[in-house]
Structure formats: structure tokens, C-alpha cells
Amino acid sequence: MKGIMWHLVVSIICVVAIVGSAEDPYRFFTWNITYGDISPLGVPQQGILINGQFPGPDIYSVTNDNIIINVFNNLPEPFLLSWNGIQQRKNSFEDGVFGTTCPIPPGKNFTYKMQMKDQIGSFYYFPSLAFHKAAGGFGGFRILSRPGIPVPFPEPAGDITVLIGDWYKTNHKVLQSILDKGKMLMSPDGILINGRGSNDSRFTVEPGKTYRLRISNVGIRDSLNFRIEGHSMKLVEVEGTHTMQTTITSLxxxxxxxxxxxxxxxxxxxxxYIAVSTRFSTKLLTTTAVLHYTNSAKPVSGPPPPGPTDLPFSLNQARSIRTNLTASGPRPNPQGSYHYGKINVTRTIILASTAGIVNGKQRYAVNGISFIPPDTPMKLADYFNISGVFRVGSISDNPPLGNGINLDTSVMGADYRAFVEIVFENRENIVQSWHLDGYAFFLVGMDGGTWTSDSRKQYNLVDAVSRSTTQVYPNSWTAVYVALDNVGMWNIRSEYWARQYLGQQYYLRVYTPVKSVRDEYPIPSNALLCGRAQGIKKKHPLLITNTLTF
Structure with missing residues (x-):
């Protein structure tokens, strides 16, 4: 008994020390989510507003800041926000997708508590439930380097969020209904720049000064090309990684x-003109904004500058993006010091997408499994040992023979601290885009054709860029390396949102049998409980530390 009490006391002291030591700054936000009238393409429609804004407000933060966002859901249906590229270290409870987080009920609120742990860079947030993404609710999320950590370029005169994306004039609930009936969506109606159509957005600059543009594609399905008439751009950062500074005319x-x-x-x-147009689409869509000099003597005129039309341009540009090994990351050490190319890969996962009809309805799948949401978030079921919600291993490491599709709540198991190779295979004639929550991966290779073990001979094992979202070109493959150092339940999904909605996603359960706050935080005290977890009494983190190892 004395030993147990001593272990409990030591555990509580450790937790208090972790919570109380070296407190990083806090930034507080209060957001009200409502429907409102918007007309981004000149047609009145219902949009999702945050504090009356479309798009939502920018989140400004610094490495290691604690971000507290109190979200009030004033919609008549459940709502969730997710954080594209924010790694949520040891805390998948706050990831904001249904596999990990209960939706905020109508008329209720939930407070997200996140730390920007050892991150810098450009990201965004978006609504993850239903088909809310087609109605707005998205915004920019920037993480600046801490004071004293050198950035590999001079301080710009301005730091500007540029959100680009395709857009439908059709109400998002109608789009969702089309998908629920098992039908395909039509092509988008236009392109938005910061929530506005052609020439409705204006960016004012002073002659001779340099500006940082943080460009995020927050759309539903289309790859986009970004360019500025008469101006070159210098690429400096990709989703948290400083890159070799290459000069480009379009991106x-x-x-x-x-x-x-x-x-x-x-x-x-x-x-x-600032021009944005679709790439690899059957219907070319283009929109424009205006780059306005403060001493401008002439408005825009004539056609906007044309964009590239070939695939090799895009592939070559993607391959040219490399990590700046001489630049610091979020810590005062060169971000190139992580020699990922010398680590032994312990597992290879090959992911292939398929499309097909199941029970008379259109579905999409990964490795033959089309994801169906359970009645309880899997992370809660895992935490509270609720059986029957999901089955680890319900999706395999390799594509099955044939194109058959089964419905399941697909969860793949993975060991904590494993170093894995993931190969995304694209057997279709469209560009695919894939995202992994909770992580940044090293994009080591991409090429046309079918991936084989010989494909590893062309991998970049020195300065591949680290990011969380990658494209896969038509009838091609993309390979990434991932160090599984973040315990939790993490979403791997298609960013083609209709496909994600119809099953092209699954969850990676990164697991360790050792329960320690060094590896994963306990469930937040304010966590919402739903489904079969509803009514379960949560234990306060300090009271469960006698089961934790320090």
C-alpha cells in the first residue's frame, strides 16, 4: 500500500511538473459558427460563417504557442473543425475528424486546446463533417518561428493569406444529397480567391517591397495553378518545411x-492580374484577383496570363522542391540534420484507390475497403475499451487482386516508433491528392507507371521535402517515408472531398502498450462523449496517473 501511494505521489508531481514548467504563451479565440448569405460567384447561397466572416479569420501563432479556440455551434446540425497540417502532438482527441472527436451538437460549444509543438509554416482549418467544406468555414493558419530562431529570408513587408479553391453555386446540402443517393457530382462552377470571384480580391503592395504569400488550396477537388502577371515568385516554404529558394513563374x-x-x-x-486556373480538368476554370501597386497608374486590362497545360511541368516542379538543409526549423538546429535516408524501413504499405458501385450506389475505396463511419469515434472506443466499434486490421497493407469493394470501418494498426514506407498508387486518369493527419512525411519519390522495389533506386534520401499532403499523378505512384512517433488514431484520406465522403479514407492506429503522458496525453477533461461512449464517466488526468509510466 505504501509503495502504491508513493507511486501515486511521484506520478502527480510529474504531471504537475509537466503542466507547470516553462509555460508557453496562450492565444485565445472565441468563434461563433452560423449560416449566412454569401454570393461568391454572383449567385446568393447559404454559406458557413465564423464570427460573420467568409472565409473565417486567420489564426496567427508562434511555435509552441497554446491555442485555445472556443467554438459555438449555432448551426441546426452537428459541426466539427479540423486542422490541415497541424500535427496535434500526442493528442489525436483534438484532431477534429469524426474518427477521433465527437461532433459539437447544435447550440453547444467545444473548446479546442492545442499546442503548436515544434512546428512552423503555412496551414489551414476547415469543417470536416457532412459536406460542410463546400459551404465555407475554412481559414488560414500560420505558425511563425520563435524569436531568435533564424528564418532563411529577410522579414517581408507583409504576410498575406491567399486561400484558393474550386466552388459550387449549389447548396452544400444538395451536393451531399446527390452523394447520398450514390450519384456523381457535376464539375465545380468556378474558382474563389479568398472567398471571392474574378477581380473581387485586391492585394495592395508598395513598390520595391517584398511580400510573403501563404497559398492554400482549400477546394473540393481540383488542382490549381497560381501565377502573377509580370512577376516571378520565390518558393520558400511547404507545409512547415523551408525549401531551397527556387524562382518560379507559376505554381x-x-x-x-x-x-x-x-x-x-x-x-x-x-x-x-493574379490568375488561378484548374489543372488536369475536363473543364478549364479561371479566376483572377488584382495585385495593386500603391502608385498604380493603370488598371488591369486584356486577358490574364495563361497557365501551363502539360503534366511534365507539374511533375518536374514537384520533383524540384527540396528541403533547405542549411535553414533552421522550429528549433535552433538545422532541419536537415534528420538523416531519414539512413533509417531502416520496417514496413511497406501500398495504397491504391478504387471506384465502384456497391448496393447500387457510387463508392470509393482504399485497398478495396470503403470507409463507413461508426456510431462512436474510434479513438473514444479505443480509449474506453468499447468493443464492436472497429477492428484493427480491417484494411490490409496491400491492394487486393481485382477491383471489388467492401464496406467497413477501416483501421490499420501500426507500432509506435516504427519507420514505414507508404506508396500511393494511382491507377486512374485523374490527379489524386492524399493527406495524413498527425504527421509530416518525407516525399522521397514519384513517377509514372507501376511502383516496384526497383523504384527505390530513384528515391531522394537526402533532402526530400517534409509535408503532410501529396499529389499522385495519373497512372503514377508517389512514395513517402514516415516516422511513426505520434501515438493516436490518425486519418489518411483523399482530399478529393466527394471521394473522401464516399469512403476513400481510413484510420492509422499508432499504438504503444505503455501508457505514458510522454507518449500520449490523457483524454481532455472537456472532451465531448457521444455514441456508445456517452454517459461514461471521464477520469481526471491527475487521478489516472497511477497507471502511467514516467
Whole structure:
């Protein structure tokens, strides 16, 4: 008994020390989620507003900041926000997708509590339930380096969020109904820049000054090309990684991806087009914004600059993006010091997407399994040992023979601290985009054709960029390395949102049998409980530390 009490006391002291030591800054936000009237393409429609704004407000933060966002759901249906690229270290409870987090009921609120642990870069947030993403509710999320940590370029005159994405004039509930009936969606109606149509967005610059543009594709399905008339851009960051600073005239941004570029106002004083157009789509859509010099003597005129039309341009550009090994990351050590190419891969996972009709309805799948949401978030079921919600191993490491599709709540098991290779195979004639929550992976290779073990000979094992979203070109493959150092239940999904909604996703359960706050935080005291977890009494974190190992 004395030993147990001593272990409990030591455990409580350890938790208090962890919570109380070296407290990082806090930033507080209160958000009210409502429906409101918007007309981004000139047609009135219902949109999702945050504090009356469309798009939602920017989140400004610094590495290691604690972000507290109190979200009030004033919609007549459940709502959740997720954080594209924010890694949620040791805390998948706050990931904001249904596999991990209970929806916020109508008229209720939930407070997200997150730390920007050892992260920098450009990201965004979005609504993850139903088909809310097609109604708005998204916004930019930037994490700046801490003071004293050098950034590999001079401080820009301005730091500007640029949210681009395809858009439907049709109400999102109608779109969801089409999908629920097992039908395909039509092509989007247009492209938005910061929630507005052609020439409705204006970015003002002063001659001779340099600006940072944080560009995120927050759309539903289309890859987009971004360019500025008469100006070159310098690529400097990709989803938290400083890149080799290459000069480009246009940039392909695939759905779900984020980039930072530097643009210098070094042209004659007038207005210039910012053009965004779809790539690899049957219907070419283009929209424009205006880059306005403060001493402009001429408005925009004539056609906007054309974008690239070929696939090799995009593939070559993607391959040219490399990590800047001489730059610091979120910590004062070179971010290139992590020699990922010398680590032994312990497992290879090959993921292939398929499409087909199941029970008379259109479905999409990963490795033959089309995901169906359970009645209880899997993370809660795992935490509270609720059986029958999911089965680890319900999706295999390799695509099955044939194109058959089964419905299941697909969860793949993985060992904590394993170092794995994931190969995304695209057997279709469209560009795919894939995202992994909770992690950044090393994009080591991509090419046309079918991946084989010989494909590893062309991997970049020195300075591959680290990011959380990657494209896979038509009839091609993309390979990534991932260090599974973040315990939790993490969503792997298609960023083509209709496909994600119809099953092209699954969850990776990164597991360790040792229960320690060094590896994973306990369930938040304010966590919502739903489904079969509803009514379960949560234990306060301090009271369960006698079962934790320090």
C-alpha cells in the first residue's frame, strides 16, 4: 500500500511538473459558427460563417504557442473543425475528424486546446463533417518561428493569406444529397480567391517591397495553378518545411496543399492580374484577383496570363522542391540534420484507390475497403475499451487482386516508433491528392507507371521535402517515408472531398502498450462523449496517473 501511494505521489508531481514548467504563451479565440448569405460567384447561397466572416479569420501563432479556440455551434446540425497540417502532438482527441472527436451538437460549444509543438509554416482549418467544406468555414493558419530562431529570408513587408479553391453555386446540402443517393457530382462552377470571384480580391503592395504569400488550396477537388502577371515568385516554404529558394513563374497547388512564396513589387507601377486556373480538368476554370501597386497608374486590362497545360511541368516542379538543409526549423538546429535516408524501413504499405458501385450506389475505396463511419469515434472506443466499434486490421497493407469493394470501418494498426514506407498508387486518369493527419512525411519519390522495389533506386534520401499532403499523378505512384512517433488514431484520406465522403479514407492506429503522458496525453477533461461512449464517466488526468509510466 505504501509503495502504491508513493507511486501515486511521484506520478502527480510529474504531471504537475509537466503542466507547470516553462509555460508557453496562450492565444485565445472565441468563434461563433452560423449560416449566412454569401454570393461568391454572383449567385446568393447559404454559406458557413465564423464570427460573420467568409472565409473565417486567420489564426496567427508562434511555435509552441497554446491555442485555445472556443467554438459555438449555432448551426441546426452537428459541426466539427479540423486542422490541415497541424500535427496535434500526442493528442489525436483534438484532431477534429469524426474518427477521433465527437461532433459539437447544435447550440453547444467545444473548446479546442492545442499546442503548436515544434512546428512552423503555412496551414489551414476547415469543417470536416457532412459536406460542410463546400459551404465555407475554412481559414488560414500560420505558425511563425520563435524569436531568435533564424528564418532563411529577410522579414517581408507583409504576410498575406491567399486561400484558393474550386466552388459550387449549389447548396452544400444538395451536393451531399446527390452523394447520398450514390450519384456523381457535376464539375465545380468556378474558382474563389479568398472567398471571392474574378477581380473581387485586391492585394495592395508598395513598390520595391517584398511580400510573403501563404497559398492554400482549400477546394473540393481540383488542382490549381497560381501565377502573377509580370512577376516571378520565390518558393520558400511547404507545409512547415523551408525549401531551397527556387524562382518560379507559376505554381501548381494540389487540393489540400499549402505553400509560401515571396513576391517583390519590382515592376512598373500599375495593376497586375493574379490568375488561378484548374489543372488536369475536363473543364478549364479561371479566376483572377488584382495585385495593386500603391502608385498604380493603370488598371488591369486584356486577358490574364495563361497557365501551363502539360503534366511534365507539374511533375518536374514537384520533383524540384527540396528541403533547405542549411535553414533552421522550429528549433535552433538545422532541419536537415534528420538523416531519414539512413533509417531502416520496417514496413511497406501500398495504397491504391478504387471506384465502384456497391448496393447500387457510387463508392470509393482504399485497398478495396470503403470507409463507413461508426456510431462512436474510434479513438473514444479505443480509449474506453468499447468493443464492436472497429477492428484493427480491417484494411490490409496491400491492394487486393481485382477491383471489388467492401464496406467497413477501416483501421490499420501500426507500432509506435516504427519507420514505414507508404506508396500511393494511382491507377486512374485523374490527379489524386492524399493527406495524413498527425504527421509530416518525407516525399522521397514519384513517377509514372507501376511502383516496384526497383523504384527505390530513384528515391531522394537526402533532402526530400517534409509535408503532410501529396499529389499522385495519373497512372503514377508517389512514395513517402514516415516516422511513426505520434501515438493516436490518425486519418489518411483523399482530399478529393466527394471521394473522401464516399469512403476513400481510413484510420492509422499508432499504438504503444505503455501508457505514458510522454507518449500520449490523457483524454481532455472537456472532451465531448457521444455514441456508445456517452454517459461514461471521464477520469481526471491527475487521478489516472497511477497507471502511467514516467
Amino acid at each position: 501548381d497547388v494540389h487540393v489540400g496543399q499549402s505553400y509560401s512564396v515571396l513576391v517583390t513589387a519590382d515592376q512598373p507601377p500599375q495593376d497586375y
